[in-house]
Amino acid sequence: MSGRPHDRRLLLGPGPSNVHPRVLRAMAQPLYGHLDPAFLTILDEVQSGLRELFGSVNPLTLPLSATGSAGMEACLCNLLEPGDEIVVGVAGVFGARMSEVAERIGARVTRVESEPGTILSEDEMIDAIRRVRPRAVAFVHAETSTGVCQPVPNLAHAAHEVGALVVLDCVTSLAGLPLELDRWGIDAAYSGTQKCLSCPPGLSPVSFSERAVERAASRKAKVQSWYLDINLLAGYFGGERVYHHTAPISAIFGLAEGLRIVAEEGMQDRTQRHFAAAAALVEGLREFGMEPLVAPEHRLPMLTAVRLPKMLRGAEEAKLRHRLLDHWGIEVGAGLGTLAGEIWRIGLMGENARLTNVESLLCALRRELG
Numbered sequence: 533m534s535g536r537p538h539d540r541r542l543l544l545g546p547g548p549s550n551v552h553p554r555v556l557r558a559m560a561q562p563l564y565g566h567l568d569p570a571f572l573t574i575l576d577e578v579q580s581g582l583r584e585l586f587g588s589v590n591p592l593t594l595p596l597s598a599t600g601s602a603g604m605e606a607c608l609c610n611l612l613e614p615g616d617e618i619v620v621g622v623a624g625v626f627g628a629r630m631s632e633v634a635e636r637i638g639a640r641v642t643r644v645e646s647e648p649g650t651i652l653s654e655d656e657m658i659d660a661i662r663r664v665r666p667r668a669v670a671f672v673h674a675e676t677s678t679g680v681c682q683p684v685p686n687l688a689h690a691a692h693e694v695g696a697l698v699v700l701d702c703v704t705s706l707a708g709l710p711l712e713l714d715r716w717g718i719d720a721a722y723s724g725t726q727k728c729l730s731c732p733p734g735l736s737p738v739s740f741s742e743r744a745v746e747r748a749a750s751r752k753a754k755v756q757s758w759y760l761d762i763n764l765l766a767g768y769f770g771g772e773r774v775y776h777h778t779a780p781i782s783a784i785f786g787l788a789e790g791l792r793i794v795a796e797e798g799m800q801d802r803t804q805r806h807f808a809a810a811a812a813l814v815e816g817l818r819e820f821g822m823e824p825l826v827a828p829e830h831r832l833p834m835l836t837a838v839r840l841p842k843m844l845r846g847a848e849e850a851k852l853r854h855r856l857l858d859h860w861g862i863e864v865g866a867g868l869g870t871l872a873g874e875i876w877r878i879g880l881m882g883e884n885a886r887l888t889n890v891e892s893l894l895c896a897l898r899r900e901l902g
């Protein structure tokens with residue numbers, strides 16, 4: 533590697549976020565075999581740590597060997613068969629991705645959309661759920677493309693009233709906000725390791741309720757994906773521990789350490805830390821005419837979307853982002869879709885949710901814009 537000053541990055545985009553040094557060290561330890569009892573003890577620890585963070589006792593809670601999008605595919609492809617109805621809440625790019633995945637499975641998709649930067653309308657979602665009476669209802673808890681936090685309980689309740697299964701995207705919320713899958717009544721949830729868990733990308737924590745497991749077992753047709761079929765994954769990640777695919781040992785060492793770090797801090801303090809850092813960021817960005825996109829009550833603490841002032845819109849924002857990266861080693865996220873060139877998305881995820889990082893960004897902006 534060259535000795536350039538900014539080989540080290542401060543990753544304040546929508547993910548990945550910086551990895552805790554303890555996680556990096558854990559990943560460097562010598563391998564165990566994937567059926568070695570010493571490794572299985574660590575896997576047990578990871579699965580119980582994930583249950584804790586998901587707020588669930590679901591036995592089938594596991595780190596899927598792939599990124600968050602594969603977790604999305606796994607949840608949808610196990611629960612849906614061609615021709616099944618699904619209602620998908622689309623409040624941004626990741627809701628739209630869920631709808632695309634469901635379509636490819638051959639499901640009949642009813643999309644309920646919100647204006648960019650706003651939550652899904654509960655009335656519209658509930659109307660659609662009651663009208664369609666779908667097999668499943670899917671939406672995103674923490675929509676990373678806009679910085680919106682979707683309230684979960686009422687939507688999950690409406691889905692249960694018509695017997696639908698509920699799929700929740702928790703990629704950005706896990707380990708940053710308290711989750712309560714069991715209390716909310718979520719049947720399938722997925723996340724990723726590179727956001728608030730401060731691990732590298734590559735694993736997707738997922739959790740399936742008993743109803744979801746029953747649904748996957750009683751399908752007419754086999755799950756189209758062999759790799760993501762939870763009937764098969766349960767062989768290794770359930771009690772039997774029989775070979776399905778080779779677990780990514782080093783990544784799981786890293787996740788185990790990441791989960792220990794979260795447990796040492798405690799979710800209450802960790803959530804507080806995220807809110808405090810986000811509040812300081814929002815306050816500090818006002819100096820540059822950057823105003824939050826999302827109403828205060830629906831703002832995510834780990835991802836802040838800000839509208840850029842006129843003089844920074846379009847080509848100017850890209851120039852400034854590149855200067856932040858080249859001269860200061862700080863990465864921030866661009867807007868996606870219709871918000872491209874209009875907003876920035878600034879992540880303060882996991883380890884990165886600290887006032888010193890907020891100050892580093894504000895200081896760099898002051899030098900660039902002052």
Ligand SMILES: *Cc1c(COP(=O)(O)O)cnc(C)c1O
Nearest residue numbers: 599600601626674676703704724
């Ligand atoms: C990052 C993200 C994903 C996709 O995860 P990958 O690890 O990039 O595949 C899905 N949903 C949300 C809300 C995300 O933020």
